[in-house]
C-alpha cells in the first residue's frame with residue numbers, strides 16, 4: 001500500500017487507529033502541542049479570531065469551527081479571549097470537526113454547546129476556521145529518486161514483517177521534478193483536498209481560515225515521516241496504531257490549492273512572527289507582572305513557542321480570507337495572485 005494509506009490506517013482505523021485508542025497529549029503522553037506548552041498560544045489565536053470577527057463586521061451569528069481540537073485546550077484559551085469581547089460569545093456557534101470518537105467524547109464533555117460536523121459546511125453563514133497540527137495528520141505519498149525517475153515508496157510484507165519497498169515503474173507525473181539519486185519527495189493529495197475544502201467553505205460562507213503546523217515553506221526534497229511514542233522517535237513500521245505518525249505540512253502546496261479556489265492566501269509566516277504580531281510579548285509581560293513567582297516558567301514557555309531552536313521557525317502559519325476581508329497579523333501574498 002502507499003505511504004499515505006499506511007499512515008491513514010495507522011492513525012484513524014476505527015478499531016486500532018492511534019487517534020481511536022490513545023489520548024496521548026502533553027508531557028505524560030507521546031507529544032506536546034503549542035496550546036499545551038502555554039496558554040499564551042491559544043490566547044494569541046483567540047485575538048486573531050476576535051480581530052477577524054471584528055473585520056468581518058461582527059456578524060451574529062457566526063460559526064467558529066476548529067478542525068482536530070485534540071483535548072480542547074486551544075479552544076478553551078480562545079473562548080477565554082472571546083468572553084472578553086463584547087457580543088462575540090453570544091454571536092458564536094461552535095463547530096468541532098474531529099474524526100476520532102475518543103477525542104469527540106472528551107471535546108463534547110468540555111464544550112457542551114458545540115455541534116460536531118465532518119467539515120465546515122460551505123454557505124452556512126459567516127465562518128472562521130482554525131486548525132493547529134492537523135495538516136501533519138494528513139498523509140503524503142513518498143517517492144524515491146532512482147536512475148530512471150521517481151519510484152513510489154510502498155509498504156508491504158517481507159518474510160512476514162512490514163517492510164518498505166519501491167514500485168518497479170516510475171511515477172510519470174513527478175518526472176519533471178529535480179532530485180539526486182536516493183532523494184525523497186512527498187506529495188499529499190489529502191493536504192491538497194483539505195485546502196480546497198477549506199477554501200471553498202471560506203469563499204462561499206465569507207470569513208477566514210488559519211492553519212498552524214510544522215512543515216516546509218518552500219518546495220523541496222526530504223523524508224519527513226516520523227513516529228513518536230512517549231516523546232521518542234521510532235521506526236514508522238514498528239507497532240502500527242501505537243505510535244503517532246506525522247509528515248510535514250506542505251504549505252506551498254496548501255497555498256496553491258487554496259489560491260486556485262479564489263480565496264486570498266497569506267504569505268507563509270513563521271509561528272514566531274505570527275505570535276509576535278498578535279502581541280505575545282505584551283501578554284508575557286502582563287502575565288509575569290501578575291504572577292512574579294511564575295516569571296521564569298513563563299519565560300521558558302515563551303522561549304519554547306518562539307525560539308528558532310524550538311517551535312518558532314519550524315512551525316508555520318497560513319491564512320485564507322474571502323474577498324475583501326483584511327488579513328489579521330499576516331500579509332496577503334499578492335505577488336502569487
Ligand SMILES: C[S@@+](CC[C@H](N)C(=O)[O-])C[C@H]1O[C@@H](n2cnc3c(N)ncnc32)[C@H](O)[C@@H]1O
Nearest residue numbers: 019033035067068069070099100132133134137
Ligand atoms: C496533533 S493533534 C492536535 C490537537 C490540537 N489541535 C492541539 O493543537 O493540541 C491532531 C488532531 O487532529 C485530529 N485529526 C487527525 N486526523 C484528522 C483528519 N483527517 N481530519 C481532521 N482532524 C484530524 C486528531 O484526532 C487530533 O484531534
